[in-house]
Amino acid sequence: MDPSKWIDVTPEKFNYHLDHFVIPSHYEKDVSSILIPHGVIMDRVNKLARLIVDESNGPLVVCCILKGGHQYFADLVNAIKKLTKKSGLSVPLSLEFIRVKSYHNDSSSGDVKVSLTEEECKDFEGKNLLIVEDIIDTGATMVKLLNKLEQYKPKSIKVTSLLIKKTDRSNGYIPDYVGFAIPDAFVVGYALDYNEYFRDLDHICVISEHGKERYAL
Numbered sequence: 054m055d056p057s058k059w060i061d062v063t064p065e066k067f068n069y070h071l072d073h074f075v076i077p078s079h080y081e082k083d084v085s086s087i088l089i090p091h092g093v094i095m096d097r098v099n100k101l102a103r104l105i106v107d108e109s110n111g112p113l114v115v116c117c118i119l120k121g122g123h124q125y126f127a128d129l130v131n132a133i134k135k136l137t138k139k140s141g142l143s144v145p146l147s148l149e150f151i152r153v154k155s156y157h158n159d160s161s162s163g164d165v166k167v168s169l170t171e172e173e174c175k176d177f178e179g180k181n182l183l184i185v186e187d188i189i190d191t192g193a194t195m196v197k198l199l200n201k202l203e204q205y206k207p208k209s210i211k212v213t214s215l216l217i218k219k220t221d222r223s224n225g226y227i228p229d230y231v232g233f234a235i236p237d238a239f240v241v242g243y244a245l246d247y248n249e250y251f252r253d254l255d256h257i258c259v260i261s262e263h264g265k266e267r268y269a270l
């Protein structure tokens with residue numbers, strides 16, 4: 054996706070205070086700012102669904118990257134379903150769930166462990182895959198996952214990530230459909246976690262020092 058087509062979230066343009074929106078009281082001290090309110094996420098998801106449907110040809114295998122991608126996946130699939138009905142365009146969807154874990158043996162190489170059986174992977178042959186991820190940070194995990202999936206000869210692979218982080222550590226990978234570009238900060242909420250916490254927060258927020266300490270391992 055061309056960067057002019059995504060939303061660049063900068064603190065100057067998006068300057069929400071914590072008391073502008075409702076934060077669950079158990080997380081009040083654990084986030085320092087609201088980066089993207091839930092309603093804005095939902096509006097953007099509708100647009101991404103529109104772009105994806107308009108450019109799709111034929112049935113899609115929508116692949117949810119667990120755990121962080123589950124909320125975006127659920128809302129995106131719902132948006133595509135509604136859109137399909139309204140526009141008269143019809144895109145059959147099948148749903149797949151992939152748990153991805155990165156293992157780094159040393160600093161220069163790493164392997165990604167994918168929770169798919171050989172049989173499930175073989176089903177990808179000739180299909181149009183849409184990978185749904187919550188965030189592209191360095192891009193390393195996604196590049197390795199794509200290398201793995203390409204071995205199973207899908208007809209096409211497209212990737213959508215709700216967020217892309219603007220970081221020096223990026224390997225330059227850019228997904229086909231991006232919701233928002235965000236500053237180089239650790240974000241939580243909308244299924245993005247810090248040590249498994251904050252998945253139950255609707256807005257995408259920047260974690261505070263208090264939150265990091267409280268939920269440190």
Ligand code: HPA
Binds near residue numbers: 238239240241246
């Ligand atoms: N938040 C949550 N999970 C992540 C992040 C982040 O900022 N970057 C990569 N995984």
Ligand code: MG
Binds near residue numbers: 120
């Ligand atoms: Mg993720």
